[in-house]
Amino acid sequence: MQLIRSKITQDGMRNVEMKKLIILFSLLINYCLVYAGHIAGGEMYYKYIGAGAAANSSKYEITLRLFRECNPPTGPGGAQISAMPSSVRLGVFQNSVPASLFTQSDVQRTKLDQVSLTKPSACIVNAPQVCYQVGYFTLTTDLPNSAVGYVISFQTCCRTNGIINISGSSVGATYSAEIPPTSGANAVVNSSAVFSLKDTTLVCKDLKFNLDFSATDPDNDSLAYSFCAAFNGGTAIDAGAITPSNPPYGTINYAGNTSGFLPLGPEVSIDPKSGIISGTAPFAGSYVINVCVSEYKQGKLVSTHRKDFTLKIGDCTVTEAKLPQPGYPTVCKSNAYTFENLSTSSNISSYYWQFFDPASGANNTSTSPTPTHTYSDTGIFKIKLVVQSPSGCADSSTSVVYVYPGFKPDFSVTGSCYLNPFQFTDKTTTTYGVVNKWRWDFGDLSTNADTSLIKNPSYKFPGLSTHSVQLIAQNSKGCIDTVTKQVTVLDVPLLKLPFKDTLICSIDTLPLQATGTGNFSWTPNYNIISGNSANPMVYPKTTTSYIVTLNENGCISKDTIKVNVLDFITVNAGADSAICLNDSLQLFPVSQGLQYAWSPTLGVANSAARNPFVRPLVSTRYYLTVNLGKCQASDFIDIKVAPYPLANAGIDTSICFGNTIQLTGSIVGSSFNWLPANSLQFGNSLSPVAGPSQTTSYILTCYDTLGCPKPFRDTVIVKVVPPIKAFAGNDTVVVANQPLQLNATGGSVYQWSPAFGMTNPNIADPIITLGTEIGTLRYVVRVSVPEGCYATDDINVKVFKTGPEIFIPTAFTPNSDGRNDVLKPLAVGMKSVEYFRIYNRWGQMLYSTSEQGQGWDGTFGGMPQASGTYVFSVSATDYLDKKIVKKGTVVLIR
Numbered sequence: 001m002q003l004i005r006s007k008i009t010q011d012g013m014r015n016v017e018m019k020k021l022i023i024l025f026s027l028l029i030n031y032c033l034v035y036a037g038h039i040a041g042g043e044m045y046y047k048y049i050g051a052g053a054a055a056n057s058s059k060y061e062i063t064l065r066l067f068r069e070c071n072p073p074t075g076p077g078g079a080q081i082s083a084m085p086s087s088v089r090l091g092v093f094q095n096s097v098p099a100s101l102f103t104q105s106d107v108q109r110t111k112l113d114q115v116s117l118t119k120p121s122a123c124i125v126n127a128p129q130v131c132y133q134v135g136y137f138t139l140t141t142d143l144p145n146s147a148v149g150y151v152i153s154f155q156t157c158c159r160t161n162g163i164i165n166i167s168g169s170s171v172g173a174t175y176s177a178e179i180p181p182t183s184g185a186n187a188v189v190n191s192s193a194v195f196s197l198k199d200t201t202l203v204c205k206d207l208k209f210n211l212d213f214s215a216t217d218p219d220n221d222s223l224a225y226s227f228c229a230a231f232n233g234g235t236a237i238d239a240g241a242i243t244p245s246n247p248p249y250g251t252i253n254y255a256g257n258t259s260g261f262l263p264l265g266p267e268v269s270i271d272p273k274s275g276i277i278s279g280t281a282p283f284a285g286s287y288v289i290n291v292c293v294s295e296y297k298q299g300k301l302v303s304t305h306r307k308d309f310t311l312k313i314g315d316c317t318v319t320e321a322k323l324p325q326p327g328y329p330t331v332c333k334s335n336a337y338t339f340e341n342l343s344t345s346s347n348i349s350s351y352y353w354q355f356f357d358p359a360s361g362a363n364n365t366s367t368s369p370t371p372t373h374t375y376s377d378t379g380i381f382k383i384k385l386v387v388q389s390p391s392g393c394a395d396s397s398t399s400v401v402y403v404y405p406g407f408k409p410d411f412s413v414t415g416s417c418y419l420n421p422f423q424f425t426d427k428t429t430t431t432y433g434v435v436n437k438w439r440w441d442f443g444d445l446s447t448n449a450d451t452s453l454i455k456n457p458s459y460k461f462p463g464l465s466t467h468s469v470q471l472i473a474q475n476s477k478g479c480i481d482t483v484t485k486q487v488t489v490l491d492v493p494l495l496k497l498p499f500k501d502t503l504i505c506s507i508d509t510l511p512l513q514a515t516g517t518g519n520f521s522w523t524p525n526y527n528i529i530s531g532n533s534a535n536p537m538v539y540p541k542t543t544t545s546y547i548v549t550l551n552e553n554g555c556i557s558k559d560t561i562k563v564n565v566l567d568f569i570t571v572n573a574g575a576d577s578a579i580c581l582n583d584s585l586q587l588f589p590v591s592q593g594l595q596y597a598w599s600p601t602l603g604v605a606n607s608a609a610r611n612p613f614v615r616p617l618v619s620t621r622y623y624l625t626v627n628l629g630k631c632q633a634s635d636f637i638d639i640k641v642a643p644y645p646l647a648n649a650g651i652d653t654s655i656c657f658g659n660t661i662q663l664t665g666s667i668v669g670s671s672f673n674w675l676p677a678n679s680l681q682f683g684n685s686l687s688p689v690a691g692p693s694q695t696t697s698y699i700l701t702c703y704d705t706l707g708c709p710k711p712f713r714d715t716v717i718v719k720v721v722p723p724i725k726a727f728a729g730n731d732t733v734v735v736a737n738q739p740l741q742l743n744a745t746g747g748s749v750y751q752w753s754p755a756f757g758m759t760n761p762n763i764a765d766p767i768i769t770l771g772t773e774i775g776t777l778r779y780v781v782r783v784s785v786p787e788g789c790y791a792t793d794d795i796n797v798k799v800f801k802t803g804p805e806i807f808i809p810t811a812f813t814p815n816s817d818g819r820n821d822v823l824k825p826l827a828v829g830m831k832s833v834e835y836f837r838i839y840n841r842w843g844q845m846l847y848s849t850s851e852q853g854q855g856w857d858g859t860f861g862g863m864p865q866a867s868g869t870y871v872f873s874v875s876a877t878d879y880l881d882k883k884i885v886k887k888g889t890v891v892l893i894r
Helices: 002-007 014-034 358-364
Strands: 039-051 057-069 087-094 100-116 131-144 150-156 173-179 208-212 222-227 268-270 276-280 285-297 300-314 329-331 336-338 350-354 372-374 379-388 394-403 411-414 422-426 435-441 465-475 480-489 501-505 519-523 544-552 555-566 577-580 595-599 620-628 631-642 646-648 653-656 666-668 671-675 696-703 712-721 732-735 749-753 776-784 790-800 805-807 826-828 830-839 845-849 868-878 883-892
Touching (some): 039 150, 057 087, 057 173, 173 300, 222 268, 411 465, 422 435, 422 465, 646 696, 646 712, 666 696, 805 883
Parallel strands (some): 329 394, 501 555, 577 631, 732 790
Antiparallel strands (some): 039 057, 039 300, 100 131, 208 276, 222 285, 268 276, 285 300, 379 394, 411 422, 465 480, 519 544, 544 555, 646 666, 671 696, 749 776, 776 790, 830 845, 830 868
C-alpha cells in the first residue's frame, strides 16, 4: 500500500494509480468477506518427545486445535463463512526481548472431529444447538536447546460472528504456547498441560451452571487456573496462511461489564484449583472465554498455558436436578449443611430431598428448595434430589456427601519490614483427618511467583504496600476452605509499646515492655537493668525518656517511653456531698497515684477503682489510700444520706364540664408546688380548687431541705366529662291513637316526663300513644352519663283529631321574610312520604322530594319562578300501611 501511495504522487500517474488502489482495496475487502468470522476458539499445546537428532536439541510434538461452529452465524450483509482450514502456518519465536522469528512451518490438518450435544434433555425448553468441528494440526520438530525458550503461535483474522462481550468488529485471534528454557540455569524439561475436550455443556441464560475447563498435565505438574484476556489477531487481515507477528501479543477489547478476568460478568468465576467455571449465566449470546492454567514444578512457575473458546449461552429453560459430584466434601464446618439444586430453573415447581440419614427420623426428607439438614453422625451419606416442572417434566440426581465437621482454615504471620522475608505459619485445625494440602497466594501483583504449596512458607515482598494473602487449606477427608488476611508491609519493623508516658515513685523500680520481632536496645544507659531486652527494669531518680530501638535484620524502628519521677504524691478525695437514699454517686479524687483503695467497702461498686460508684444507706465517711509504688497518700470524704421527700396528690377523679373540684394533697417535706397552676384556685395550698376545661394531670412536687437534693412528684388526673348534648327530637304531629316512637340521643341514661301515654320513660326510645283528649303535649327528657353529668331537651307533639291526612297550603310567599317561604306538605299520621312533586302549567316537573319536612322554595335551576298557579302531587303511607295520594293546585305569590 505504501508503494501505491508513492506512485500516485507522481505527475501524470495519479488517476491510473488511484484506480489500482481502489481495485486492490476492493480485492482485500472481498477476500476478508470470503473468509469472514468462523473460528470459535483454539488451543496450542506441545509434548516433549526426547532429545533431538542434532546435539543440544529437543524434539517436540506441537498441536494446534481449532474449534469452528458447525453452523456459524453469517456476518453483516450475509457474508460467506470460511470452512475449517486445511492447513495453517505456525511461527516459532525465540522468547527473547525483543522476540525474534526462529522458524515457520505450514502444517496440514491431520484430523477433523465433530463434538455435539445430539440429544438434549426433553426438559429443556428452547434448547440451542451445541455443535463444534475440531480441527487438529500437528507438527513434530527439533528445536535447539535455548536459554530463553520459545513461543509457538498461530494467527487468524476472524473469530466467529456475533460475539457480544467483544468491543468492535473483525476481531482476530492468536493461539500460542510457551516452551520454557531448555538450557542454562532455568532449564526444565516440560510438556504443556492440555485442556480436556468437554465443550458440549448446555448453558441457559440466568441459570446456575458448572463448566469443566480443567486440564491434564503429562508431567503431573501442579496446576492453577484463572481467567485471562484473550489475544487479538495481531497483523492478520484474512484467514489465509500468514506468518504470525512477533510476541508479545495485544489483547481484545471487552464490552460492557466484562473483561479478560470477568468474561461472563461478575456473577461467574473460575475455581483456581479445579478449573470449574460456575455461577449464574448472563443473557443469551456468544462469549469469548480465555482460561490460563499455570504449571508449577516444586512450587516454581515454569509455564502458562491458554485455551481460547467461544461459549454459546442459550435462551432456554431447564428442568434439572443437579448435585455435586459423588465424593465432594460438603459438610466440613458443622453437622448442618444447606443444600441447593446447582441447576436451579424458573420452571421447577416441586422439590423432594432424601438425606439417607436414618437416625434423623422425620427430618430425613424435605420439600424445601434449599433445605438445611443436620446430620446425626459423621461419615459418608447418600443424597438424592427429585425436581418436577408444572408440566410434569421431572429429573433426579444422586450424590454422596462427606460429613466431617470441625475444619477451619487459619494462619498467622510474623514480619513487618519489606527488607526481610515474612514468615507464614499454618494454624488450620481439623477434627477429622489431618491437614495435608496448602496453597498460598501472597497477593504480590508484580509477579506470578508469589505462591507456595508448603505448610509454613516465607515470602519477601518487594516494597511498601498492603497485600491480601490467601491460604487454601485441605485435609485428608477432602474438606477444603479459604482464609484471606490483609498483610501490611512497612519500611520499619512493627514496634508496640503499652504506654508512652507513666509515673513512678523515686524509690521504685518499673518494668518497661515492648513487643516486636528483632533485637531490642534501650537508651540512655541510666539506672536500667537488661537494657538489651524487650522488657528491661528501670529505676530513675529524675524524670527520664527511655528510647527503645528494634533492629530486625537491618530494619530499624524506634519509640520512646517517658518515665516521670515523683518523690511524693498527694491526694484530694473530693468535696463532701449529699445524696438521696438508694441513689448512687461517683467519686472523683485528684491524685498522681496509680493504685487506689477505698474503705469501708460496703456500698462501693469497686473499692480499687479510681472513680468508683458508691451507694451508702446511711451517712458515711469514705477513706481513700493512694499508692504510686512505694509512695503513699490518704484522704477522706463525707457522704450525707437523706431520705427522699414524699408527695401524694390524691385519687384520680372526674367532673362535669364547667364544674370545679377540690384537690387533697399531702407531703412529707419542706415545700411544694402544683403544676399547671392556670386552672387552680388557692394553688399555694395543699387543697386547691381545680376547674379545668379539659382533662388535666396536676403534678404535686415536694422538696426537702434535710439533704436530699432531688424533688419527689406525684400526679392526680382530673377527667373532664364533655358537655352533654341532649336531643329529644324535632317537634311533630300525630293523629289520635297513632303510636309514635321517640328517639333521644346524647348520653347513656334517659328519663322522660311526663310519662303520660308512654311505654317506658327510662329508655331513649319509648313509644307514646295519645287520644283525642290531648291537643298538644310537651315531653322533657333528661340525658345523663355514668359520671352524673346531665342535660335536658324537649319535644312538642300535636294531636290531630282527624284520621291520617296530608295537608297542603293553598298558597305561599317565597320572599325570604321567614314566614310561609317554603311550600311543604304536612303529613299527619304518615309513616313515610313516597314523593312530593311540583309541576308548571306545561307539565314540566320543577321539584321533587321524598323527605318529610322538606319543600319547594319557588325556584327551578336556581332561578325564581313567576307568580301564578302550580300543580302539586303527593303520595304517602300512613301508620296502618294505607297509601294516600293527593293532587291539586297551589298559588305562588311574590
